[in-house]
Amino acid sequence: MATSDPQVAVPPTPPTQPHISTQPVTLQNWYKKINWLNTTLVVLIPTYGLYLSLSTPLTRPTLLWSILYYATTAFGITGGYHRLWSHRCYSARLPLRIFLAFVGAGAIQGSIRWWSANHRAHHRWTDTMKDPYSVMRGLLFSHIGWMVLNTDPKVKGRTDISDLDNDAIVVFQHKHYGKILIFTAWIFPALVAGLGWGDWWGGLVYAGIIRACLVQQATFCVNSLAHYLGEQPFDDRRSPRDHVFTALVTMGEGYHNFHHEFPSDYRNAILWYQYDPTKWLIWGMSKIPFFPLTQDLKTFRANEIEKGRLQQQQKAVDKKRAALDWGTPLSQLPVLSWDDFQTQASTNGAALVAIAGVIHDISPFIADHPGGKTLIKSAIGKDATAVFNGGVYEHSNAAHNLLSTMRVGILRGGQEVEVWKSSAERASKDVRGLGIVRAGE
Known part of the structure; x- marks a missing residue:
């Protein structure tokens, strides 16, 4: 009669010693x-x-x-x-x-x-x-x-x-x-x-x-x-x-x-x-x-x-740019119809002006306008794009930068509106920082 081999006891494996560095x-x-x-x-x-x-x-x-x-x-x-x-x-x-x-x-x-x-x-x-x-x-x-x-x-x-x-x-x-x-x-x-x-x-x-x-x-x-x-x-x-x-x-x-x-x-x-x-x-x-x-x-x-x-140079510029006030991003601005824009142009102390499809509240700047109050007030509730961009005076890059800090909305329906909005959307997805605002743009 065959008998099975007796089981051989296997010694337990000693635990692995952690490396001396740990x-x-x-x-x-x-x-x-x-x-x-x-x-x-x-x-x-x-x-x-x-x-x-x-x-x-x-x-x-x-x-x-x-x-x-x-x-x-x-x-x-x-x-x-x-x-x-x-x-x-x-x-x-x-x-x-x-x-x-x-x-x-x-x-x-x-x-x-x-x-x-x-x-x-x-x-x-x-x-x-x-x-x-x-x-x-x-x-x-x-x-x-x-x-x-x-x-x-x-x-x-x-x-x-x-x-x-x-x-x-x-x-x-x-x-x-x-x-x-x-x-x-x-x-x-x-x-x-x-x-x-x-x-x-x-x-x-x-x-x-x-x-x-x-x-x-x-x-x-x-x-x-x-x-x-x-x-x-x-x-x-x-x-x-x-x-x-x-x-x-x-x-x-x-x-x-x-x-x-x-x-x-x-x-x-x-x-x-x-x-x-x-x-x-x-x-x-x-x-x-x-x-x-x-x-x-x-x-x-x-x-x-x-x-x-x-x-790398652009990264450095972008870091400096991020510390400055460039105004509310266009993608975050509310869209207003022309009628709403005109209705709100002078209410509650506002002084709204439309330039290139973007609505700006210029009320804080009226008193400091170098061209005088009369001229700037005459643009309230109107599209002042031509006036601002050379019709009366071709404003400087500094003026464009200052104006950007006053924007409060976007006009609905114009071609310029579509250009601004699409540009803003591209900028929000610009992970490489290629959409930096430059002089004259």
Whole structure:
């Protein structure tokens, strides 16, 4: 006789522990909230470098070398990590790609693959919790907090990086990033200073540690200050802003409002006086005879750029316009017949005049009329369109604006009435603000 197998007891699945970033800070877990590798690279080593600088003289050659290597490694980030690999704004030949991969590692900001994946998520999910360094989580978090704290990887938005995984240079750098970092960030600058003018220690401290710290902090300003301070000439629906300070310290990355609107453009600055040496270098290398190092420089259509700028300017005008009295909107005015208009023209202290199909109560202005009371009173209860628009005197734009504040109704039955009403209805549906009143209209 067959017997069934005895039931095997299945141990209960332990409850999933919430990520450390969501747990309250305690004396027992505070150290778990810190990303110690990143904290060592962007806080502890730079702090030690600043301490060493107190006893390490800074020579003129080392200072100049530190500035040059600062600009070189910063370009590795701006021209390489950012505009080449994150956004594919241009194409680069193999020698330049190898150079950018190595000097970019010297900025100590992670591998190309890691940096670009985060940056693409930042653009895809700007100002949301899926943005890895969202300014909505605080200025300090967007600057450095996201680096030194352990954050939940499940929260960060996902993006496609298959192109990076198929790039041999990106794959090689990611695999050997630690060794490349040590050499390009610290050993190489010390070698140049030591073999060049005998300042081994100064080369390590200034051109190595402190230089890398400054490049890091400058880049972090793009994530923080460029989402917090400055103008928004192209779009104000999200946080990116333009300002010159970040552009000066990051080889031109400070025009962040433009960049977020047109991320595939190899330029961050488009006006001649705006500081963007990364753009100049990319452009310049495309002009090298016979063997240009950069190719396929992408730019956004000037027509769309100017449309964005104009729409933002109009938004600003509309905000100012909304604070002014332009009179009761035509769509909200009552419609009166000609007989009703004449009946009410002088009742209850009113002084109604019809101009271009709109009824106005001019009683508050009679005493102040520059042409005198007699002339303006003679128009009460009548259609004064011809008189107002040049028959007696062609009134100024200011007079038209003042008259609009006195309108109280619309005449029924005239062609002008239909034009005014349809125009008002279009204005009420004008969500893009294209119906702004302009001089002479």
